[in-house]
Amino acid sequence: MPDTEIDLLRDNLSPHGDIIYSKLIAAYDGLDEKASAALSARLILLMANQIGTPAILDALIETARQYEDA
Amino acid sequence: MPRYNYQPFPYQRPPGLDVEEPRHQIVIVGAGPIGLAMAIDLAQRGIASVILDDNNVVSVGSRAICWAKRTLEIFDRLGVGERMLEKGVVWKVGRLFDGDAQIYEFDLLPEAGHKYPAFINLQQYYVEQYLVERAQAFPDLIDLRFKNKLLEHVDAGTFVKLEIETPDGLYSLETRYLLACDGAGSPTRKRMDLAFDGQVFDEHFLIADVEMDTSPFETETPERWFWFNPPFHQGQSALLHQQPDNIYRIDLQLDPDADPEEEASEAKVLPRIKAIMGDKPFKLDWMSVYKFRCAALQKFVHGRVIFVGDSAHVVSPFGARGGNGGIHDVDNLGWKLAHILTDISPESLLDSYDEERGHGAAENIANSARATTFMTPKNASEMRFREAVLTLASDAPFAQKLINSGRLSLPCSLAGMSLQTEGQTKYIKGAIAPGTAIPDAPLAGGHWLIELLNRQFCLIGIGNIALPEIAGLQRIGISQMSQDYRCFEDSDGLVAARYGTDIAYLIRPDGHCAALFTADTISDVAAAFSTAKGC
Incomplete structure (x- = not known):
């Protein structure tokens, strides 16, 4: 199990962060709520398949859920 | 009432009302920061210009306030940089809040060993005032005509004919080039009915x-x-x-x-x-x-009419890319016009203004459009992504980097474009790549590198490399000795740190690197120099 604090939050996107963010935004252009949620599910599954490692996925899910009340 | 004391500039009856004026080389429409900087840049190269402005006061309201390092270095060359620095507010810490809570703090961390800081804030009306006063130091080369409104222009192929309105009536002028520095709402652009998409x-x-x-x-x-x-x-x-x-x-x-x-x-x-x-x-x-709004002309050069600054491209604020981008246009265009008007370069050199500044404008527009998208989410999914970034940013460095409240102006790279010579640069470790706006560095005796690389093409040699003599090419040596040209000591070692050593650089008059060399072959340098001049 990796150290989640370091490995999951570290910046891997620089110097392309702004471009990647705008690609994510653009992917949802013109979709209604239902279609957006369905796209998110497909994207998450594809990304999970790329990550592949169950321990990392566990840590990512845990980290994302920590902010549920925020 | 605004604190700034607005003083109207005097209107003087232009000679064209009484006698036909000889054809001018350059007429600039618009006495804002871009038009004024353009005239000063040309005057410093010995090129005369007439500036027309329908008004007679500096900018009302602060408008462009944030001036970036590279722009200040250009203003230094134009003779107003030090005055701007003295008056301006230097800042480096930025704080980002989500609601009441601070989520991120950044420090521009200006590296030591530069004449100018990362940014200063200074109201546009001060910048215009300083530029007008600087322009008045060239009475024979800059003809500032306030209350002279350009009504019509006709491109006659080898010159442009202008119809101008003054408080004393109408007159006409002819000019070899008309530079449209007339702002975001450019009447020149509208008169030509050019798409501004x-x-x-x-x-x-x-x-x-x-x-x-x-x-x-x-x-x-x-x-x-x-x-x-x-x-x-x-x-x-x-x-x-x-x-x-x-x-x-x-x-x-x-x-x-x-x-x-x-x-x-x-x-x-x-x-x-x-x-x-x-x-x-x-x-x-x-x-x-x-x-x-983010918009640009497809081309900035239209026959004998050239668009500079906001008339050519507008960006949303929060990135300090409007005023700064316009000054970068001036820096790029001034020496090219001077080379054409003194018959050193062919008129086709202007193609490189479109190529290089078109790229600069596209980069500025892309950056400011992304920042605006982050700041103004236009639908539920954009809002969700922004909220996710802001939420994660309290802990996650990657999310902090994604927060976009404006990516502040940096000079664009001209790498791979037609005036640059790629050469063997990929293999030189620690060297500056062709196309890069060169960094400043301190030299012995209180000199700054940006003050020496000034106004003309220059070959600068660092360490053990001889500089060939080529007509029209200034030479400067650093960490070397020569009988033939000025040499300086790299007292803090920062030239070597930023440029590498045993390398010669061909630097353009706008401070961009055109080529670099590790041997003093006169033929290589001459070829790169010729390419950089568009010959």
């Missing part, structure tokens, strides 16, 4: 300057504060910035359905400012409501 964002922004004696920042040093979901009003974002004379710039994003006229009333504005400033007393100095 891009993106308009729905939200209105309110911009206000307030004067107050007590700093709203909790530190002694000036900062840049940016709020997402600000607690003091309904919009999505707000910005607070400091200017000289105890004036603070506030930008507030308004709802898309806000009525701009109603929003720009004191009754609406004063309570919002009170909500930010608390009980500290303040005076409202200036305000304006505007929409964000």
Whole structure:
């Protein structure tokens, strides 16, 4: 199990962060709520398949859920 | 009333009303920062110009306030940089808030060993005043004509014919080139009916300057504060910035359905400012409501009419890319026009202005459009992504980097474009690549590198490399000795650190690297010099 604090939050996107963010935004252009949620599910599954490692996925899910009340 | 003391510039009856004037080389329309800087740049190269402006005062309101390092270096070359630095507010710490909570703090961390800092804030009216005063130092080369309104122009192929209106009547002029520095609403562009395509964002922004004696920042040093979901009003974002004379710039994003006229009333504005400033007393100095827009001409050179600055491209603010981008245009165009008008280079050199500044404008527009998208989410999914970034940013460095409140102006690279020579650069470790705007560095005796690489093509040799003599090419040696050209010591070792050593660089008059060499072959240098001049 990796150290989640370091490995999951570290910046891997620089110097392309702004471009990647705008690609994510653009992917949802013109979709209604239902279609957006369905796209998110497909994207998450594809990304999970790329990550592949169950321990990392566990840590990512845990980290994302920590902010549920925020 | 604004604190700045607006002094009208005198109108003088132009000679063209009484006698036909000889054809001019350059006429500039618009005496804003871009037109004035253009005339000064040309005058310093010995090229005369006439500036036409329908008005006779400097910019009303602070407008462009944030001047980046590279722009200050250009202003240094134009003779106003030091004055701007002395008056301007230097800032380096930025804070980002989500509601009440600070989520990120950055420090521009200016590296030591540069004449100019990363940024200063200075109101546009001061910049214009300094530029007008500098222009007046060239009475034989700069003919400033206030209250001279350009009504019509006709491109006659080898020259442009102009119809001008003055308080004393109409007259006409002929000029070899007309430089349209007439701003975002460019009448020249509209007269030519050129497409100015891009993106308009729905939200209105309110911009206000307030004067107050007590700093709203909790530190002694000036900062840049940016709020997402600000607690003091309904919009999505707000910005607070400091200017000289105890004036603070506030930008507030308004709802898309806000009525701009109603929003720009004191009754609406004063309570919002009170909500930010608390009980500290303040005076409202200036305000304006505007929409964000990113747009550009497809080409900046149209026959004998050349567009420079906002007339060619507009960006939304928050990235300091409007005024800075325009000054970069001036820097790129001035030496090219001078080379053409003195028959050193062919007129086709102007193609490289389109190539290079078209690229610069596209980069500025891409950056400012992305920032605007982040600041003004236009649908539920954009809002969700932004909220996710802001939420994760309290812990996650990667999310902090994604927060976009404006990516501040940096010079673009001209790598791979037609005036640069790639050569063997890929294999030189620690060297500056062709196309890069060269960094400053201190030299022995209190000199700065940017002050030496000034106005003309220069071959600079660092360490053990001899510099061949080529007509029209200035030579400067660093960490070497020569009988033939000036040499300087790299007293702090920063030239070697930033440029490498045993390398010669061909530097363009606008401070971009055109080529570099590791051997003193005269033929290589001559070929690269010729390419850089568009010959």
